[in-house]
Amino acid sequence: MGNYYFKLAWLSFKKTPLLSLLMVGTISVGIAAAMITITVGYMMGKNPLPDKSERVAMVHLNSWDPSQPISYRKNGEPDIPNMLTYQDAMALLAADKADKHVPFVSFNTSVRAEADDVTSAQTHNIRSTSRHFFSVFGAPFIYGSTWSAEADQQGQSVIVLSKRENDRLFDGANSVGENIILGTQLYRVVGVIDDWQPTPKFYVNAFDMYTPTLPYFVPLESQIRNNFFSPTTMGWYCWGDDASSTLQEVMSSECVWIRFWVEFESEQSKQAYFQFMEDYTEEQRKVGRFLRPEPNRLMTVTEFLEEEGAVSEENKLGIVYALAFLFACLCNVMSLMMTKFHGKGGEVGLRRAVGATKQHIAVQFGCESILVGFLGGVIGLALAQLGLAALTDMYPEYHANVMTMNLTLMVSTVALAIGTSLLFGLWPIYRATRTQLSSQLKSL
Amino acid sequence: MLKMRGVAKSFITDTVKTQALHPFDLEIQQGEFVAVVGPSGSGKTTFLNIAGLLEEHTEGQYFLDEKETTGLSDKFKSSLRNQKIGFIFQSFNLIPELNLFDNVEMPLRYRDFSAKERSERVLNALEQVGLAGRKSHYPQQLSGGQQQRVAIARALAGSPSFLLADEPTGNLDSKMAEGIMSLLKDINKQGTSILMVTHDMDQAQQASRIVEIRDGYLNEQKVAKTA
Numbered sequence: 001m002g003n004y005y006f007k008l009a010w011l012s013f014k015k016t017p018l019l020s021l022l023m024v025g026t027i028s029v030g031i032a033a034a035m036i037t038i039t040v041g042y043m044m045g046k047n048p049l050p051d052k053s054e055r056v057a058m059v060h061l062n063s064w065d066p067s068q069p070i071s072y073r074k075n076g077e078p079d080i081p082n083m084l085t086y087q088d089a090m091a092l093l094a095a096d097k098a099d100k101h102v103p104f105v106s107f108n109t110s111v112r113a114e115a116d117d118v119t120s121a122q123t124h125n126i127r128s129t130s131r132h133f134f135s136v137f138g139a140p141f142i143y144g145s146t147w148s149a150e151a152d153q154q155g156q157s158v159i160v161l162s163k164r165e166n167d168r169l170f171d172g173a174n175s176v177g178e179n180i181i182l183g184t185q186l187y188r189v190v191g192v193i194d195d196w197q198p199t200p201k202f203y204v205n206a207f208d209m210y211t212p213t214l215p216y217f218v219p220l221e222s223q224i225r226n227n228f229f230s231p232t233t234m235g236w237y238c239w240g241d242d243a244s245s246t247l248q249e250v251m252s253s254e255c256v257w258i259r260f261w262v263e264f265e266s267e268q269s270k271q272a273y274f275q276f277m278e279d280y281t282e283e284q285r286k287v288g289r290f291l292r293p294e295p296n297r298l299m300t301v302t303e304f305l306e307e308e309g310a311v312s313e314e315n316k317l318g319i320v321y322a323l324a325f326l327f328a329c330l331c332n333v334m335s336l337m338m339t340k341f342h343g344k345g346g347e348v349g350l351r352r353a354v355g356a357t358k359q360h361i362a363v364q365f366g367c368e369s370i371l372v373g374f375l376g377g378v379i380g381l382a383l384a385q386l387g388l389a390a391l392t393d394m395y396p397e398y399h400a401n402v403m404t405m406n407l408t409l410m411v412s413t414v415a416l417a418i419g420t421s422l423l424f425g426l427w428p429i430y431r432a433t434r435t436q437l438s439s440q441l442k443s444l
Numbered sequence: 445m446l447k448m449r450g451v452a453k454s455f456i457t458d459t460v461k462t463q464a465l466h467p468f469d470l471e472i473q474q475g476e477f478v479a480v481v482g483p484s485g486s487g488k489t490t491f492l493n494i495a496g497l498l499e500e501h502t503e504g505q506y507f508l509d510e511k512e513t514t515g516l517s518d519k520f521k522s523s524l525r526n527q528k529i530g531f532i533f534q535s536f537n538l539i540p541e542l543n544l545f546d547n548v549e550m551p552l553r554y555r556d557f558s559a560k561e562r563s564e565r566v567l568n569a570l571e572q573v574g575l576a577g578r579k580s581h582y583p584q585q586l587s588g589g590q591q592q593r594v595a596i597a598r599a600l601a602g603s604p605s606f607l608l609a610d611e612p613t614g615n616l617d618s619k620m621a622e623g624i625m626s627l628l629k630d631i632n633k634q635g636t637s638i639l640m641v642t643h644d645m646d647q648a649q650q651a652s653r654i655v656e657i658r659d660g661y662l663n664e665q666k667v668a669k670t671a
Binding site: 001004011012014015346347350351352353354355356357358359360437 | 499523531542
């Protein structure tokens with residue numbers, strides 16, 4: 001019977017093509033506008049590490065100036081730094097209380113393959129971190145793997161690069177064992193990661209969350225040993241009178257510049273780690289550090305995204321406006337459906353006369369609403385893709401992932417169109433089932 | 445087969461009560477061909493709508509195949525219309541975007557027939573009205589008389605107890621009208637009862653009984669008729 005009703009729906013669609021296309025067009029425009037904003041909001045706010053977002057956490061230690069806070073939170077309370085000093089980061093690493101530790105910073109330098117001419121060197125941002133960066137944040141390897149624990153400890157000159165850079169420097173070949181020159185230092189390639197873009201890029205602050213991932217990764221200790229220091233791009237915050245003109249001065253200062261993430265096997269380990277942070281703070285107080293009253297924080301991925309405001313208020317407002325626009329479109333569709341179904345009063349009268357119940361009529365027109373919604377959804381999906389492509393061009397500072405629908409969103413687009421078409425078709429359908437039988441039989 | 449006892453119909457609007465049909469008794473047996481005549485506005489269509497369960501009567505009792513229809517649910521009435529009554533309308537009421545097969549099949553879609561049984565019934569009904577060869581054609585490709593034949597096939601496909609025909613030749617020229625009347629008489633001879641509303645006394649005379657409605661009153665007509 002379903003086939004029969006959809007056949008009738010298609011015939012009805014063809015019978016009044018202008019009216020039908022107007023309904024489909026109205027739905028598709030509303031759906032496209034809604035889904036463009038929803039896509040951006042959804043992709044910005046979705047959990048980028050769903051299988052372990054509660055077991056991966058960022059360490060915030062309150063090692064700041066006792067006379068004034070580093071900044072204030074949205075609620076007006078004093079905030080604490082979300083980066084660590086070098087000495088605190090090294091102390092936490094040495095204590096080894098978490099299952100995996102990921103300290104990281106970044107620096108700028110020129111990069112070229114050893115075999116390439118010096119004029120081909122390009123300046124890139126390099127991520128200096130630990131060997132666990134890739135497994136904790138989920139970066140997949142296509143060649144090789146991360147570096148060894150010894151490389152971390154000894155600061156060996158080893159490097160992992162992105163697929164895109166591997167394509168550029170080595171034509172996409174397996175480059176493990178090849179050499180790359182960073183500045184004047186020779187680095188040996190140990191791994192190549194596939195195209196990888198967590199959205200949002202949760203491990204940095206909100207400002208950088210939608211920018212592309214960095215293309216090169218080296219051990220943090222190798223940055224220090226090779227003295228890579230780029231003051232304009234490293235990003236650190238200092239207080240007091242400590243000098244910070246060289247990397248060594250920054251390392252020995254109270255400046256905060258190292259982000260520090262940890263991963264645990266269980267929730268219990270996380271609680272134990274927080275206690276360790278408290279104990280560490282207490283020890284430091286004895287030597288005159290950590291004198292501010294605000295508590296430390298161990299923020300999970302979801303807590304950090306919330307704190308950073310991964311989805312801005314403007315985005316949320318945009319979604320509200322887009323849904324309001326969709327609502328207006330659907331009200332118009334409802335009005336058009338009323339017109340269309342009213343025009344089919346004669347057919348309803350006939351069908352009722354020959355035995356159709358009100359339910360039969362409701363199902364028949366319900367299928368027609370579903371067909372209109374489906375077509376509106378498919379066209380809306382195509383329009384949304386065009387809109388997102390245009391947005392990608394307009395906002396190159398955001399990674400394209402933010403403007404890209406995943407399968408869930410694509411299916412949701414069509415489902416939303418069908419669902420809302422059916423919902424807003426309920427009143428016209430109800431009215432159609434109430435058609436006065438005897439009065440309509442002369443009007444077919 | 446069809447029995448009405450004290451059936452009447454009135455409409456009440458604000459303070460005005462309009463009596464469309466005054467209480468009447470009527471009984472139609474299986475195999476009868478009854479013509480209903482009367483001037484415009486006399487209540488013929490209201491009577492036909494009540495008989496066809498398209499409108500509810502306001503007084504009295506109406507039995508269809510011994511089944512009391514008063515106060516039945518919409519679903520039950522729909523089922524009775526589908527199984528017991530075949531409708532033939534003055535303006536044919538075919539759906540233009542459906543071909544003849546699909547038009548005739550329409551009532552069968554609301555019954556638990558298999559696709560095979562539906563197909564057999566549709567082809568038999570089209571055969572009966574002489575249009576089996578044109579099942580894939582669309583209504584607009586047919587003459588008025590042929591369209592009314594399709595409407596008759598649609599009414600017959602579900603093997604109803606009786607046909608309700610509302611001015612079945614009203615939109616046809618005399619030659620086509622004659623053909624339709626001939627077809628209806630053939631159907632009646634095969635045992636299907638027919639209740640036909642008409643303005644045309646010549647056609648009414650071809651029925652086995654004539655009932656006249658005038659000013660809402662229903663009476664058996666006294667005029668002599670030719671068989």
